[in-house]
Amino acid sequence: MENRLDDLWSLFDFVNPGLLGSTLAFGRFIRRLEGLEHDNFAPLRKLVHPYLLRRLKSDKTVIPDLPEKIEVTEPLATHLGDVFGRRGLVLTRDTQMQARRVLVERFQQDDDVPFLVPTLKTGGVGLNLTAASHVIHFDGWWNPAVESQATDRVYRIGQRRNVLVHKLVCRGTIEERVDRMLACKQRLSDEVLQSNGEALLTEMSTEELLEVILLDVRTAFEEEGL
Secondary structure (H helix, E strand, O other): OOOOHHHHHHHHHHHOOOOOOOHHHHHHHHHHHHOOOOOOOHHHHHHHHHHOOOOOOOOOOOOOOOOOOOOOOOHHHHHHHHHHOOOOEEEOOOOOHHHHHHHHHHHHHOOOOOOEEEOHHHHOOOOOOOOOOEEEEEOOOOOHHHHHHHHOOOOOOOOOOOOEEEEEOOOOOHHHHHHHHHHHHHHHHHHHHOOOOOOOHHHOOHHHHHHHHHOOHHHHHHHOOO
């Protein structure tokens, strides 16, 4: 799925013709979903979920020759040091593993450390930063999933305070337009692709598999009592 639900229909019309009906039937289906008060896209999600496989371009087993993105997140540390009147910590991909552990432990335990500036790649996984209560995204990747993963380094088990997430975007620039587009795309993706514990195709019983095969736009509505 790209930026609109029409894209989703086009994909399924190619790989599984008839599942989402004709373009007119699908359009009527979506309009009815948009009129629902709760979990609008549940019937559509039930239709497409068993057929979905998701992969990330950051996975080197998928795209081994994708060049690296290099972030430089030091000028910001210098500015924040001026704001707080004392230096903070900086964590980049060049930080050695031992030094990385020392930095994280110091941030978690030393109340005199005012901030930690990690690059999005280093801050995305493997860190416990529950000593923080504010997350500020600066010069993002234009990938909401990666930003959410970075936020979860702070908003995780062990956190005892409310976490405030801030996103810095330059007004009047293409960055602002892309941010609006991604916010819309993320909402749409969450509503259509989110999983509520439904069984995967390979985990379904024979009866459940037959139900999926027979499912279409009309029966999806009937099963939901709509």
